[in-house]
Amino acid sequence: MTAAVKFRNLTLGYDRHPAVHHLDGTVESGALVAVVGPNGAGKSTLFKGIVGVLKPLAGRIELDGLQAADIAYLPQAAEIDRSFPINVYDMVSMGLWHRAGLFGGIDRKARDRIEQAIAAVGLTGFEDRAIGTLSGGQMQRMLFARLLLQDARVIVLDEPFNAVDAKTSADLFDLVKRWHGEKRTVLTALHDIEFVRSHFPETLLLAREPVAWGQTATVLTPENLLTARRMCEAFDHRAAECVEQPAA
């Protein structure tokens, strides 16, 4: 079964201003792709498009044989109300939404899986802690445990290692590698170019327009990175309507 994500002349944006402009290409099933680019390059926008939170301004995203339940998404700034009275265990068990839904019970087997997920991110013993008492790193570990439970074929991570220390990012990246080993498709937005060079086989360099996409070594050249930075700095409030015809 394939789980490819295809972009067809995709334009995404806000108030008609494109944040991702004319993107074409395919994320193959089982790929581990780093999405790199300066702030404002459209990385988060692209991810919102993939999970369907944002509708394309033009073009489309084809999800081959994928349903909403097959895509798990970790947003960059999760809008989590940390003062809400809920503990780590319940928060992680939300990952079972697609299995349990509105009223499905959580049986012995499901509870085992929840405990395994919590153990896999190293939060065993924190089950009863209110989420408001977690540190930034622990919070991110908890969200990864929830992703584990979602058991999705496509996993989209928006700057998952921001504001997280080296130990935590190493632990969490082990999970990313595990997902890659399990032939899941993983897209990750990252800023650490060296980290991408050493760990990601494939990279999409984005600067609203796609600058380069392919093998990491061929994409992350100094010239490409410079082009990306330049392209992101321009923003025209009175931009004319885009009439560029897509390559057929």
Next chain:
Amino acid sequence: MYDFLIAPFTEFEFMRRALAGTLALALGAGPIGVFLMLRRMSLVGDAMAHAILPGAAIGFLFSGLSLFAMTAGGLIAGCVVALLTGLVARMTELKEDAALATFYLLSLALGVTIVSVKGTNIDLLHVLFGSVLALDDQTLLLIAINATITLVVLALIYRPLVIECVDPGFLRSVSRAGAPAHLAFLGLVVVNLVSGFHALGTLLAVGIMMLPAATGRFWARDITLMTLIAAASGVFSGYVGLLLSFHTGVPSGPAIILVAGALYVLSVLFGKVGGLVTQTLPKRHLEA
């Protein structure tokens, strides 16, 4: 002791009815209040009560003190305002609070206009302050049905409601249940306010929702327990409030709310979770 605590209810039927009505009301309204509070919508109940008032008044205008007309009027006015608010908040830049403010004010203005154009001098005291000691069979049944609907629907939408409070982004990414659950929840708020205005009046109906909920916040770190405490403290306030009203002759509606208020003040001071006095108690911190 028996004479003081139990006898009023065994001897007088109107007290029994009042107690049954208040208990049903408190069971439904408490949990609703907890969700209003956690969704930072504590004042929404108040605004909704204003939105319902004109509907009930119009019902009263056309059919007099008819349970059906006033309930229907209140429900319709409340649901229309809730629905419009939900739609505008989700589909435009306007946030929920602003959208609600605009629509409830419109509803209120419309209600006042209709009433004054008709030129009838209606005694709306019943609507404003309720009549918990004069609940007839129909009204009691209505309150009971509303409480049942509330608990059943709340059970159905519990998960999306909780997840939407904690992590709305996550719910959006896994399900479309957020918007319908939210609208259903606003519907429940209206249903409970309509129940509430028969017993306590539109103005105090919000009290049996928010005061127990705020009380619960000071005793539980977990939403399940918080909901239970809210319902229990509402039930307790209903019982003690009626007793207080019976023995001292103060009006029953305000008495119930005042008891709920007393529980709240005690919780603010001595609550286990962040009560003011509790906070200042010297406690050694734990080992790292």
